[in-house]
Amino acid sequence: xxxxxxxxxxxxxxxxxxxxxxxxxxxxxxxxxxxxxxxxxxxxxxxxxxxxxxxxxxxxxxxxxxxxxxxxxxxxxxxxxxxxxxxxxxxxxxxxxxxxxxxxxxxxxxxxxxxxxxxxxxxxxxxxxxxxxxxxxxxxxxxxxxxxxxxxxxxxxxxxxxxxxxxxxxxxxxxxxxxxxxxxxxxxxxxxxxxxxxxxxxxxxxxxxxxxxxxxxxxxxxxxxxxxxxxxxxxxxxxxxxxxxxxxxxxxxxxxxxxxxxxxxxxxxxxxxxxxxxxxxxxxxxxxxxxxxxxxxxxxxxx
Amino acid sequence: xxxxxxxxxxxxxxxxxxxxxxxxxxxxxxxxxxxxxxxxxxxxxxxxxxxxxxxxxxxxxxxxxxxxxxxxxxxxxxxxxxxxxxxxxxxxxxxxxxxxxxxxxxxxxxxxxxxxxxxxxxxxxxxxxxxxxxxxxxxxxxxxxxxxxxxxxxxxxxxxxxxxxxxxxxxxxxxxxxxxxxxxxxxxxxxxxxxxxxxxxxxxxxxxxxxxxxxxxxxxxxxxxxxxxxxxxxxxxxxxxxxxxxxxxxxxxxxxxxxxxxxxxxxxxxxxxxxxxxxxxxxxxxxxxxxxxxxxxxxxxxxxxxxxxxxxxxxx
Numbered sequence: 001x002x003x004x005x006x007x008x009x010x011x012x013x014x015x016x017x018x019x020x021x022x023x024x025x026x027x028x029x030x031x032x033x034x035x036x037x038x039x040x041x042x043x044x045x046x047x048x049x050x051x052x053x054x055x056x057x058x059x060x061x062x063x064x065x066x067x068x069x070x071x072x073x074x075x076x077x078x079x080x081x082x083x084x085x086x087x088x089x090x091x092x093x094x095x096x097x098x099x100x101x102x103x104x105x106x107x108x109x110x111x112x113x114x115x116x117x118x119x120x121x122x123x124x125x126x127x128x129x130x131x132x133x134x135x136x137x138x139x140x141x142x143x144x145x146x147x148x149x150x151x152x153x154x155x156x157x158x159x160x161x162x163x164x165x166x167x168x169x170x171x172x173x174x175x176x177x178x179x180x181x182x183x184x185x186x187x188x189x190x191x192x193x194x195x196x197x198x199x200x201x202x203x204x205x206x207x208x209x210x211x212x213x214x215x216x217x218x219x220x221x222x223x224x225x226x227x228x229x230x231x232x233x234x235x236x237x238x239x240x241x242x243x244x245x246x247x248x249x250x251x252x253x254x255x256x257x258x259x260x261x262x263x264x265x266x267x268x269x270x271x272x273x274x275x276x277x278x279x280x281x282x283x284x285x286x287x288x289x290x291x292x293x294x295x296x297x298x299x300x301x302x303x
Numbered sequence: 304x305x306x307x308x309x310x311x312x313x314x315x316x317x318x319x320x321x322x323x324x325x326x327x328x329x330x331x332x333x334x335x336x337x338x339x340x341x342x343x344x345x346x347x348x349x350x351x352x353x354x355x356x357x358x359x360x361x362x363x364x365x366x367x368x369x370x371x372x373x374x375x376x377x378x379x380x381x382x383x384x385x386x387x388x389x390x391x392x393x394x395x396x397x398x399x400x401x402x403x404x405x406x407x408x409x410x411x412x413x414x415x416x417x418x419x420x421x422x423x424x425x426x427x428x429x430x431x432x433x434x435x436x437x438x439x440x441x442x443x444x445x446x447x448x449x450x451x452x453x454x455x456x457x458x459x460x461x462x463x464x465x466x467x468x469x470x471x472x473x474x475x476x477x478x479x480x481x482x483x484x485x486x487x488x489x490x491x492x493x494x495x496x497x498x499x500x501x502x503x504x505x506x507x508x509x510x511x512x513x514x515x516x517x518x519x520x521x522x523x524x525x526x527x528x529x530x531x532x533x534x535x536x537x538x539x540x541x542x543x544x545x546x547x548x549x550x551x552x553x554x555x556x557x558x559x560x561x562x563x564x565x566x567x568x569x570x571x572x573x574x575x576x577x578x579x580x581x582x583x584x585x586x587x588x589x590x591x592x593x594x595x596x597x598x599x600x601x602x603x604x605x606x607x608x609x610x611x612x613x614x615x616x617x618x619x
Binding site for chain 1: 314317318321322325326329330440441443444445446447448449452453455456459460461468555556557559560563564574575577578579581583586589590593594595597598
């Protein structure tokens, strides 16, 4: 017998008995993995994630130690030279990505997670209350994300937990909108209506019928929001409202060494390139997932 | 139609009101005491009490809010805590500098985005569409300041030295004489704002091109160029209005970081300075201003869409 492990929560059920006996999520990922842009995007993303996560272990010298003259040129012992205070650029670069990830990852998960909960709830239990709630969220959308974040930073100061909360808050209204839109389509489908008619409890409809079918949009949203998180957190660091000196941080490094772009650009260019590669990589993955999701839902409509 | 417009305006007003509550709530009513934040950790109790009194923080929150809102409605945005001058006078030159930046960026970004969107839709799934969408995807992924620094490295310092890396605008000369300072900030804003807008235009144009009346026109043997220009584009007008609004609101957010990268003396730089020095009246004014700009732009765009969509226009 074919022993396929099935997670009960991830089966596209009712009305899709002819579908392959695999979870919707697994099918989505397998199909996306065949796309060239998914492969390139994944490689770029993993490269920078690996660099940021393992970098601190590989740093040749302490990221806060003064080891050379300020803005020293690249040499054998310091391959990318020194920064504006004479610290090793390569070591600071290797150590400076972790803080970016530690803030942007939870911020994305919390923001999109709350948005998912609110969006699917609003789609399933449509009432004038949920519509009023969506209107209220539009108010948050009136602020560019950076402005919203800075508004809170003004009062509470640049603290890591605050940055996580503020960026999550900035994502929340958009994610709610996107997932409400995705879930509203599913709620109208016959298999959900059938489940309601046979008296399936709402919680099971939510987890077994609706959630698996928005998993594609959810992944795309997570990817997009992750790139925005990286952009906002790095920008806040660059503006001086992120991690404070003398800590190594990519955003901070860029503003610290920007004046020397003309003669010792590495202190600025290394973090800029890393952030660029990471955001492009994640976006390519999200784009591939988005294409496959659209393809799958087009197939569903035809079926 | 009038009822539709009136309803839309009412929603806009409620949104503006909610926005002012939010800004005020965050800056003045959060548990973190504004007076303590402004004075720093070494302030004496008397200093804090005095500042609380002068900011009106010792009054009930609801009263503070009403006083603040009536001030705004009378054009009084309070006085800067660092300069002591009226916030409105202090920020006027910044506002003009930012408007110049946004106007130039919008004047380039909107036509470019419309063209790219329409052309990709017409040439759907051909080589141009594919390379255009890949390029736009990359531009859309890069954070604003990464593009800004990248342009500085390429065109102002490391590689070529065509443009100044920082925008040292002199406030006394007309801005048209100082266009070289605007080149890189404008380029950054154009690169960051174009992708979203072009994609949105492409999607709505494709929707129009797929509609039955276009298929009908094709079957009647009408010249493809006439179909695009006379038939399809006319129905893409509402979409392009949305596109213009989207560009403007996107630019309003983009200026904050982009101005900081180039030290451009606009409201973005002023906002960041105000956050740094905890200049609450300035932070409040600028966040209300940026938020209201967003709400008003969307409001005007929605009204314009109602006016140019016959189905909505003729609704009673």
